[in-house]
Amino acid sequence: MDGFLDLAPILAILASAVAAVVVPLTGEKRRNLRETWTIIAAVVKFSLIAMMIPGVLAGERYGMDLLEIAPGIGLSFRVDPAGLLFATSASFLWILTSFYAFGYMRGAKEAKQSRFFSMLAVCLSATIGLCFSGNILTFVLFYEILSVATYPLVIHSGSKKAYEIGRQYLIYALGAGMSLVAGLTAIYAVTGTLEFQPGGFLDAEMGTGFLWLVFILFAIGFGMKAGVIPLQSWLPNAMIAPTPVSALLHAVAVVKAGVFGFVRLVGYMFGPELFAEIGAATVLAIFAAVTILVASLIAITKDDLKARLAYSTVGHLSYIVLGIAILAPQAMLGAAFHMITHAAMKITLFFCAGAIYVHTKKTKVSQLDGIGRQMPLTMAAFGVGAVGLAGVPLVGGFVSKWYLGVGALDAGLSIYLWVFLLSGLLNAAYLVPIVTRAFLRSSPDHTRFNEASPLMVVPIAITMLFALLLGIHPDGVFRFFSLAEAIVASVTGVTFTGGI
C-alpha cells in the first residue's frame, strides 16, 4: 500500500491530464460521455489525494523523484501537510465545480465547451502538481503551466474586451513567472539546492542583500497570483471568464497557488526566524494589511456582483498572507485554515452569482431586489457564505479568523487584530445588504419560486454545508484542521494540544 501511495501524487496529477486529452477527443457531439470523463477524472483524483491524508497526518511523506531535470535537481514529488491541505480542497471542489459547470455552460449555451473542460483539467493538474512539488523548480514548472492554461479560459468569450483582459493577464502571469525563475536560479547558483525544507534552508550567512533579492523576486511572483496590491488589478478583470472559472480558479486554485507560494516561501525556504530577522515579515505584513482594507473598501463601491466578489477575494487572500507574515504559530494556523474556509465560502458565493446570471441574466447587485423569492435556496446559501466571510460563528470563517486574531495578539501586533476586525465589518457591509435586498425587498420580476437547474443548486448546497461544517466541527471534513496544525508543527515546531 505504501508503495502505491508513493505513486499517488503522480497519478493524481495524471488523472486530470488524461481527462484534458480525452475530453476534446470525445467532443461536443457526445457531450454526456465527455462530461463523464471529467467526473471520473475528478473523483479518481480526489480519492487518490484523500487516501494520503491519514498517512501524512501520521508523519508519512509520500512521493518520489522522477528524472533529473537539472544538475542535482529532480522532478520531485513530496506530499506534506501543506501541499495536501491545498490539494484536498482544490480536488474536492473540482468535483462540485464540474457538476456545476455542466449546468452553467449548458444553461448559458457557451461555445467551445470541450476546450473549456480540457483547459480546466489542465489547470487542476498543474495545481495539484505544485501542491506536491518537492523542490522549487518543480513548483515553478507547474506554476507556469497553470498560468498558461488559464489564459484560454480568461479569453473564453472571444470578445474584444476578453482578449484585452487576456493580454493583461498574460503580461502579469509571464512577468510573475520570470520573477520566480530569476529567484530560483539565484538560489540555486548560491546554495546548489532547491529542496523545500520545513523551517527553511536559506541562512543569514548568504547576506542580507541576497536574501532581500530572493524575497522580492518570489514576492512578486507569488504576490501576482495572490492579488497583493499593487499586483491585484488582473484579478477583478479576469472575472470576464465563465463563472465556474471565477469560482474554482479565481477564488481557489490559481489565486491560492500564489498564497500557497507564500507558505512555501516563509515556512519552507526562509523559515520564520530568518524571515523575521531580515525584516521581510514586516514588509509583507504591511502590504497584506493595506490590501485587506483597500480591497474591502473598493468592494463596497462595486455594483457588479462578480466584481464585488473579486475584490472580496483580493482582501481575503491577503488575510492568509498576513497570517503567514505575522509568523506566530496561531496566526499561521489561522492562515492555513483560512485557505480552506475561504475556499468553501467564496466558491459558494460565486456559484450563486453564476446561478443567478444563468437563470435570470442579472449581474448587478442593484438588480437583485426580491430575488430571494424566486431563488430562495440559492440566496440562502449566499447568505451563509456572506455571514461566514464576515466572521460570524458557526460558519468556517469564524474559526480561521479567530486564530488569525489570537495570533496577532500573541505576536504583540495588535494593530493587525484591528485590521481583521475592521475588515470583518466591511465584509458585512458589502455582502449582507445583498441578502437583505433579496429577501426583504420585492420586485415584480421575482414572484414565483423558480430555482436554477439542480446541476447548479445541488453543488451550491454542498459547498454551503461544507462551509457550515468547517465552522461547527473544523476537523470533521477531511481533517483539514489537523492538517493545518501539522503544517504549523512542521514549520515552527509548536504543537497544539487537543485542537478545538
Added chain:
Amino acid sequence: MSQLPALIPTLPILAALLSLLVGLRSLRGGYLVALAGTFAAFVASVLGIWEVTTSGQPIRYAVSGWVPPIGIEFVLDHLAAYMATLITGIGVLVLMYAPRSIRHESPGKATFTYPSMALLVAGLAGMSVTGDLFNLYVFLEIAALAAYALLATGDRAGPFATLRYLLIGAIGGGFYLLGVAFIYFSVGSINMADVAVRLPDLVESPSIMSGAVLMVVGLALKMGLFPMHFWMPDVYTNAPSSSAGLIAPIMTKVSAYAIVRLMLDVFPPGYFTEAIPIAATIGWISAAGILFGSILAIGQQDYRRMLAYSSVGQIAYVGLGIGLANPIGLIGGLLHMVNHALMKGLLFLIGGAIRWRTGLVRIPDMLGLGRKMPWTMYAFVIAVLAMVGIPPTAGFFSKVYLMIGAVQADAWVWFAVIIISSLLSGIYFFRMVEYVFKDAQEQNAAADDSATGGVTARELEGAVAGEVPASMFIPIAILSAAVILVGVFNFFIVRALLEPAVAPLVGG
C-alpha cells in the same frame, strides 16, 4: 566504427554530387539520393553518440592514412557528435518537408535545391567533426556556398539580400583564414590537438593573440552576432521557407560551435577569459544583440522577418553562454543551440505551411487561421511556449542554465537581459497566438484562399483535413514533439554529452 567521423561529412557530399547527376534526369531520383545521403549521415551521427558515450573516448580518423599532425584528422567527440546529430537531424526533417514547399514557392529550382541542401549539411557536419583548423575553413566555405545558392532562389529580392550575406560571409571567412595563418606560422601546425599541445609555451606571443582574435572575429561575423546581423532579416524574409527552415536553425550555430571548440580544446584554459578578454566581449555584444533582436521583432508585420529578428536575439543566447565561460553557463549556451534549432526550425516550417495553404506571410492577414489549420496552429503554440521559455519545453531549461551561470559569474546585467528578453518574446509571440485563434468572421474576406495566392482547390486534394500534406506536417509534428521531449529529458543530453564537453573548463 572508426570510420564514423569520416562518414558523417562524406556521405552527404557524395549524395550531393550524385543527386545533381541523377536529378538532371529524374527530379524525384535526385531528391531521394539527397534524402538518403543525409539520412545515412544522421544514422552515423546517432551511432557516433552511442560510441562516444559508451567508450567515453573520442573517435579519431586520419584521412587517407596520413599521420595526424601532417594529414587531416576527423575527431568525433561528445560535442562533435552532439552537433553532427543536430545538423543531420534537421537536414533530414527539412528535406522531408521541402518538395511540396519548393514546388509551391520556387518552382523550377528544385533540381539544384536538393543537392545544395545535402551539400550544406555536409559542410556544417564537416565543420563539427574536423580536427583541423584549416579544414574547418574549407567546410565553412562549402557550407556557405551551398547556403548562398539556397537563399538566392527565393523571392525577387532574394539574390540581392544574399549578396550582402555573401560579402559578410566572405569577410568573416577571410578573417578566420588569416587567423589560422598566424597560428600556423607561430606554432607550425594546424591540427587542433597538436596546436593545443604546443600553445601553452607560446601564450605570451602577440602573433598567437592576433591569430586568436582574428579567428574569433571571423567566426562571430559568420555567426551573425549583433551588430553584424544586418544581412539576416532580408535574407530570411526573401528565402524559400524550406531554405530558411534549414539554414536559420543550424548555420549560425555551427560558427558559434567553432568558437566554443577553439575556447575549450585548442587554446589553453582561461586564454579567452584571462589572456585576452574575448569571451567577455562576445558576452556583452550578445547581451546587446538579445535586446536588439527582441525589441525589433515586436514591430514586424512579416512573419519571416519577425522570426529573423528573433533569431538575431536567440543566437546571442549562445554567445552569452560563451561569454559566461563557466561550465553551467556554457552548457546553457550549447543546449540552447539544439533548443533554438528545434524551435526556430519548427517556426519556419510552420511559416512555410501557412504559405503553402493560404499564401499568407503577413501576420495581420493571419487572423483566425486557427480555424483553418488547427493542428499546424497547435504546433505553433508549442513553438511559442518554447520560445518564451515556459516549462517543460526545451526553451525553459537552456535559459535556466544560462541564468544560473550568470549568477555564478556575478553577471547581473546579463541575468536581467535574459529576463527582459523572455518577456519581450512573450509579447511578440503571444500577440500572434491571440491573432490566429481569434474568430475571423468580421474580417474573413481578406484572408480567403483565392484572393491571396494559396494553393488551388485541386492541389489541396490529398492534404490532411484541410491542413498541409503529410510530407509537410510530419516534420512539423516531429519537431513539436522534440521541443517538449528535449525539454523534459534535457538532463540526459547534458549529462551524457555536454558535461564531458565542457570538462576542460572544470579542470581549468
